[in-house]
Structures are given as C-alpha cells and as structure tokens.
Amino acid sequence: MPDYLWELEHCTLCEWRCGVDRLVGERGVCGIGIPEVAAAMLHPAPPASYTIFLAGCNFRCLNCQNWEIAHYPDTHEPVRGFVDPGSMAEEALAAIRSLRGRLIGADRIFFSGGSPDPSLPYVEEVVREARKRDSRVKVNYDTNGFMTEASLARVLAISTSITYDIKAYHDDVHRALTGAPVAPVLRNAAAIARNARELLWEFRFLVIPGITVDEVRPVAAFIADIDEALPFNLLAFRPNFVLEHHPRAIQYMMEEAVREARAAGLVNVRVHGHRAVAGERPKERPPPAREGGGGLARRIAERAGCPADVRDCGTCGLQQRCPIKRYRARRSA
Ligand code: SF4
Ligand code: SF4
Structure with missing residues (x-):
C-alpha cells in the first residue's frame, strides 16, 4: 500500500470521523476503501478544467446528480478504479495542453465526485505529481464542506480555487x-x-x-x-x-x-x-x-x-x- 494512504487505517478525514480501517475493508459513511477514480475528462463548466471524479461521498443527498458514483461501490457502477497518481497527473496535464483543452480554456485540474474529501490523500498526491511536472498547474477543489478543520487546512494548501456547496x-x-x-x-x-x-x-x-x-x-x-x-x-x-x-x-x-x-x-x-x-x-x-x-x-x-x-x-x-x-x-x- 502506498505510504500516502497510511491514514486510511484510521480514517478521520471528514467530520464523521468514522475511525475505520479502510485498508482492510472496513467501511465508514462514505463506503469506500482506497481512493478510486470514477471518470476523468475535459469539462467546460467554469472553471474549465480536466475534471477528475472520485468515487464515493460522505453525504447521502436525496437530490444527488452523480448518485451512481457517489454511492459506489454499492451501485456496482463501472469505474476506472485506482489510478497511479503520476499517471493521473500526466493524463490531466496532457489533456489541459491538448488542442481541445486549449479551445475550452481548461487551465486546471478539478477534483470532484461524489466528494473528493474521502480521497484527500490521493488528491494531494496527484497534485504533488502534477506540480513536479508543471509547478504552475492550477487546482480546483469541489466540496460539500464536511471536512475536518485539519483536512480543510490541507485543501487550502493545495488549491488555486475552491467551489463550495452550501x-x-x-x-x-x-x-x-x-x-x-x-x-x-x-x-x-x-x-x-x-x-x-x-x-x-x-x-x-x-x-x-x-x-x-x-x-x-x-x-x-x-x-x-x-x-x-x-x-x-x-x-x-x-x-x-x-x-x-x-x-x-x-x-x-x-x-x-x-x-x-x-x-x-x-x-x-x-x-x-x-x-x-x-x-x-x-x-x-x-x-x-x-x-x-x-x-x-x-x-x-x-x-x-x-x-x-x-x-x-x-x-x-x-x-x-x-x-x-x-x-x-x-x-x-
Ligand atoms: S439515509 Fe437514513 S437510513 Fe440511510 S444511513 Fe442515513 S439516516 Fe440511516
Ligand atoms: S472519509 Fe469521512 S465518511 Fe469516509 S471513512 Fe473517513 S471519516 Fe468516515
């Protein structure tokens, strides 16, 4: 298991503070184990970006528009699964620099879901890998705001922009x-x-x-x-x-x-x-x-x-x- 996922042994990433060991199959409210990518694509919605949709969510909203991935794995939705952070970073940078990426004005990696909060250590690692390759790459973090104060500090440290649902x-x-x-x-x-x-x-x-x-x-x-x-x-x-x-x-x-x-x-x-x-x-x-x-x-x-x-x-x-x-x-x- 990669070192950066160690904290999933006792997960307190969000305010549910479940304390479960996600690495051995215990499940908290979000229901996910190791972070998994549901899908990733260029996306024109402002801010235009290469958007990475992480599977799982710590909310159970009645109106969820991404419920197939928010309630993964219970939905048995086909997802991409765990993607090596370096490969994910390279893929995002290549898409942003592509002709289509430039045409839609994509200038950042956008982390969404579900919710990216249960996948925060993975998000940080993708950002680290991306900034090793391009120190100026921007990052948007899309959140329902239910993270702990410690997680919020980490989000602020990696983000160029934040889209925040209330x-x-x-x-x-x-x-x-x-x-x-x-x-x-x-x-x-x-x-x-x-x-x-x-x-x-x-x-x-x-x-x-x-x-x-x-x-x-x-x-x-x-x-x-x-x-x-x-x-x-x-x-x-x-x-x-x-x-x-x-x-x-x-x-x-x-x-x-x-x-x-x-x-x-x-x-x-x-x-x-x-x-x-x-x-x-x-x-x-x-x-x-x-x-x-x-x-x-x-x-x-x-x-x-x-x-x-x-x-x-x-x-x-x-x-x-x-x-x-x-x-x-x-x-x-
Ligand atoms: S949605 Fe209702 S039944 Fe499901 S975990 Fe929440 S409180 Fe319990
Ligand atoms: S991310 Fe939140 S909901 Fe999921 S296991 Fe950790 S504390 Fe629980």
Whole structure:
C-alpha cells in the first residue's frame, strides 16, 4: 500500500470521523476503501478544467446528480478504479495542453465526485505529481464542506480555487436533505471566506422547490455577513435520484432566489443551469405550497426507506444497509 494512504487505517478525514480501517475493508459513511477514480475528462463548466471524479461521498443527498458514483461501490457502477497518481497527473496535464483543452480554456485540474474529501490523500498526491511536472498547474477543489478543520487546512494548501456547496442553512433542512449536520459546513465556509477569500471561486446553492427555496435568504445573509461581495451561484434543481419525481426549479423561482439573495445583501449573485429566457413567465404550474423544507425532504426520505426521524448517517444503525444508498432512480436529469 502506498505510504500516502497510511491514514486510511484510521480514517478521520471528514467530520464523521468514522475511525475505520479502510485498508482492510472496513467501511465508514462514505463506503469506500482506497481512493478510486470514477471518470476523468475535459469539462467546460467554469472553471474549465480536466475534471477528475472520485468515487464515493460522505453525504447521502436525496437530490444527488452523480448518485451512481457517489454511492459506489454499492451501485456496482463501472469505474476506472485506482489510478497511479503520476499517471493521473500526466493524463490531466496532457489533456489541459491538448488542442481541445486549449479551445475550452481548461487551465486546471478539478477534483470532484461524489466528494473528493474521502480521497484527500490521493488528491494531494496527484497534485504533488502534477506540480513536479508543471509547478504552475492550477487546482480546483469541489466540496460539500464536511471536512475536518485539519483536512480543510490541507485543501487550502493545495488549491488555486475552491467551489463550495452550501445545501441549506438550517440544520433540520440540511440533515433531511443530506443526512449530515450543517454546522461543520458553515464553520468551514466562514473560515474560507474570512481567511482564504482569494481561493473561493464561488459558493454554490441548489434551489429545490419546496425544500431549499426558503433557505436562499438565510444562506445569503450568512455569506453577506462575512462579505457582501463574495460570489454566490444559484443552481436550478432538476429531478434526480430520490427526488426524481420532484418538480424542477422554474424560471420565476430562480428570479425570486436572485431577489432574495440580493435582498440579503449579496451583490455578486449568478444563476446557472436554467435555460429559460429571463423575464419569461413560467408555463408550468408552481408546486404545492411549501410545508417546511425539512419536513418535506424528511417525508420523501422516509418514502424511500430511511426510517430516521432526524437523519444522521454517521450514527445510524442502518449506515451499511442504507436504503437511500441502495435507491435506484428510474430517470435522471
Ligand atoms: S465518511 Fe469521512 S471519516 Fe468516515 S471513512 Fe469516509 S472519509 Fe473517513
Ligand atoms: S437510513 Fe440511516 S444511513 Fe440511510 S439515509 Fe437514513 S439516516 Fe442515513
């Protein structure tokens, strides 16, 4: 086993702090052993990059758009598997320098998933190998923010940019949607915003009808309280995974979300993932009146088999037999 993976013998990379020995097959919340690459490709989404998708995730989000790799190996999805970090680095650099890489403006290696947090020692090794070959290569780290403070320090040390998801502000909504508490996510977001502002590409927030719509304002206010100029990117939900039958976020919701974020004080608000023409009135009917984002998400999780009154995947007795992890969506966005 490579030396850089030693800490997987007692894994505390993220705030679940499972303490399991991933090298001998014990599984924590993320469910993965040694880091494995699910896929890697040039990707135009800003920042344009060569994106490496790591298998596994420490969250169990009802809306996951990459659930096939996030819940690997339970999904039995074919993945590339463990790739030698030096080979991975060479592949990424070659793709960035290729004609297509230059045409799309790719200028960095982008680590995503699933979540790259359970694979942090591998990410560090790929970056080390890449910078041995090109000391100026940029690195983007894409995170749900659930890492420990020690892991965050390591992420800051290797990153040129960070894309950071905040899924909700209130703990009940965050838990119902992701299975995890929100406090570490907000703590790490504040630490980056206050102490490593130059690394933050953007905070990202997914607008989910009836679940996170009312979270826009408190999340935006939380960010604006630190710095009103911090970048905030609103993403429009499309039906996916356990929420495969949920209504998508339509135009007026995104417009309202922008208004809410600006009313909370943010001046740098963007919208992504919505093709409707600005100002066009929606043709779809709006979803039923909101019954409380956490309550609705909780009831949807329950219908999918999660029996927890308060989702906490780190302490749940069903952690390794989780019905959410075993959910198979029939349709995807
Ligand atoms: S969930 Fe987090 S602490 Fe637990 S095994 Fe995975 S990376 Fe380690
Ligand atoms: S069943 Fe347990 S592990 Fe699975 S989503 Fe619910 S709380 Fe989390």
